[in-house]
Amino acid sequence: MTDRSRRDVIVAAAALAAGVAATGSSAATSMSASKASFPPVVHHVFFWLKNPDSEEDLAKLLAGLRTLAGIDTVRGIHIGVPADTEQRGVVDGSYSASEILFFDDVAGQDAYQVHPIHKQFIAACEHLWQRVVVYDVKAVAP
Known part of the structure; x- marks a missing residue:
C-alpha cells in the first residue's frame, strides 16, 4: 500500500469515527443536540512516543491530552490508544x-x-514523542 493510499484510509477512518462519535456516543463528544x-x-x-x-510516558501524554478539553472552542474530544482489532494491511x-x-x-x-x-x-509533553501526524478534516454533506 502506498503512503498516499494509507493516508486516504486514515483520513476516511477519522471522518467515519467523527461521524459515529457525533451521532451516537456521548462519551466521545459533548456536542449539543442542536x-x-x-x-x-x-x-x-x-x-x-520516544519510549x-x-x-509512565503514555500516562503523561494522555493526562496532557485531557487538558485540551478545557479549550473553549473544542466541542468534543476523543482520546485513545490502538485497539486490539484484527491486523489487516490497511490498519496502522x-x-x-x-x-x-x-x-x-x-x-x-x-x-x-x-x-x-x-x-x-x-511545552509539557513534546519531549515524550518522536513523531506526530495530524489530519484536519472538513465535513461534507452526506
Missing part, C-alpha cells in the same frame, strides 16, 4: 495514542492552535 449531525471540522492527531514501552496500529477534537469551524481550530492550554500541553 448542532449538525456531524462536526464541521475534525482535528485528528497521532502520537508516537513506546513506557507506561504503530502509534502510541491519538486525539480527535471537534470544532464548529476552521476559526475555532485556529483559535485552539494558539490557545495557552494547547501551548502548555506542547
